[in-house]
Amino acid sequence: MDFGIKGKVALVTGGSRGLGKHAALSLAGEGVNVAISGRTQETLDKTVGELKDLGVSSVGVVADVSDLPSAETAHKQVVDSLGAVDILVNNAGGGRPSSTVADTSFENYLGTFNLNLFGAFKLMQLVIPNMQAQHWGRVVNITSIYGREYGGNVSYTSAKAALIATTKHAGVTLAKDGVLFNTIAPGSISHEQGSWERFQSDNPPDVVEDFIKNNLPMGKFGWPEPVGDLVAFLASERANLITGACIVVDGGQSYSLI
Numbered sequence: 001m002d003f004g005i006k007g008k009v010a011l012v013t014g015g016s017r018g019l020g021k022h023a024a025l026s027l028a029g030e031g032v033n034v035a036i037s038g039r040t041q042e043t044l045d046k047t048v049g050e051l052k053d054l055g056v057s058s059v060g061v062v063a064d065v066s067d068l069p070s071a072e073t074a075h076k077q078v079v080d081s082l083g084a085v086d087i088l089v090n091n092a093g094g095g096r097p098s099s100t101v102a103d104t105s106f107e108n109y110l111g112t113f114n115l116n117l118f119g120a121f122k123l124m125q126l127v128i129p130n131m132q133a134q135h136w137g138r139v140v141n142i143t144s145i146y147g148r149e150y151g152g153n154v155s156y157t158s159a160k161a162a163l164i165a166t167t168k169h170a171g172v173t174l175a176k177d178g179v180l181f182n183t184i185a186p187g188s189i190s191h192e193q194g195s196w197e198r199f200q201s202d203n204p205p206d207v208v209e210d211f212i213k214n215n216l217p218m219g220k221f222g223w224p225e226p227v228g229d230l231v232a233f234l235a236s237e238r239a240n241l242i243t244g245a246c247i248v249v250d251g252g253q254s255y256s257l258i
């Protein structure tokens with residue numbers, strides 16, 4: 001299958017490790033020139049090397065997406081070095097320790113929204129004008145099964161649900177402009193230096209086994225490659241009827257029927 005996106009320019013936030021790295025690798029495998037962002041230069045450099053080995057141009061920009069001026073500077077750096085962004089993957093995100101409405105500080109709640117939602121919103125606003133002008137663009141936002149149904153802590157589930165709603169709104173309102181917006185909702189995906197890898201090494205085997213038995217129908221944690229490949233497909237020419245969708249990649253973990 002030809003994805004028809006060779007030579008396009010993508011920006012993947014949090015693209016140096018984990019799901020974002022696999023999205024970047026899948027896009028580069030389709031001939032897309034990929035910029036990645038993250039907070040750590042060394043990790044960015046290592047992944048940029050792997051992307052260049054696939055024969056595409058790549059650049060790594062140091063930026064914290066939860067800081068709006070930093071996200072804005074990163075976008076400018078990408079445009080200056082690779083050209084206007086055709087494909088935006090808002091992947092950087094995550095939870096902070098908290099639990100219920102009663103015991104979560106406002107700072108925690110706001111910080112989680114800064115990390116998972118506001119940076120993504122800002123970057124969408126920065127890339128949309130050019131995408132509209134060229135009548136072609138793709139935005140893929142990484143949310144969570146906990147953005148679709150009850151689960152996790154209050155800050156994280158709320159921010160991820162808002163990201164799904166914002167993406168759906170953009171998908172519907174810009175559908176006629178050739179710019180497509182979708183979300184991917186992963187379940188528990190284990191990868192090097194990720195939170196589920198830490199969960200497995202920090203807990204006794206019986207706790208890990210219980211978690212798997214009670215939550216993961218495949219009897220094991222998820223892996224990042226299917227998320228990366230779905231990003232590339234949604235960014236492709238072949239996905240040109242798909243917008244405003246939220247697609248689950250969770251090995252059957254979530255409970256929702258839709």
Ligand SMILES: NC(=O)c1ccc[n+]([C@@H]2O[C@H](COP(=O)([O-])OP(=O)(O)OC[C@H]3O[C@@H](n4cnc5c(N)ncnc54)[C@H](OP(=O)(O)O)[C@@H]3O)[C@@H](O)[C@H]2O)c1
Pocket residue numbers: 013014015016017018019020037038039040041043063064065066091092093094095115142143144145185186187188189190193194195196
């Ligand atoms: N893994 C899962 O099981 C799972 C499940 C559901 C949803 N998700 C979602 O999928 C996305 C990726 O998850 P992951 O497990 O791959 O995450 P991760 O391991 O925590 O992070 C991976 C990437 O994000 C970068 N990053 C972290 N904080 C950042 C910030 N403030 N600004 C810019 N970059 C930042 C990291 O680089 P630096 O540390 O160098 O900044 C790294 O490149 C997140 O939105 C997460 O909520 C993950």
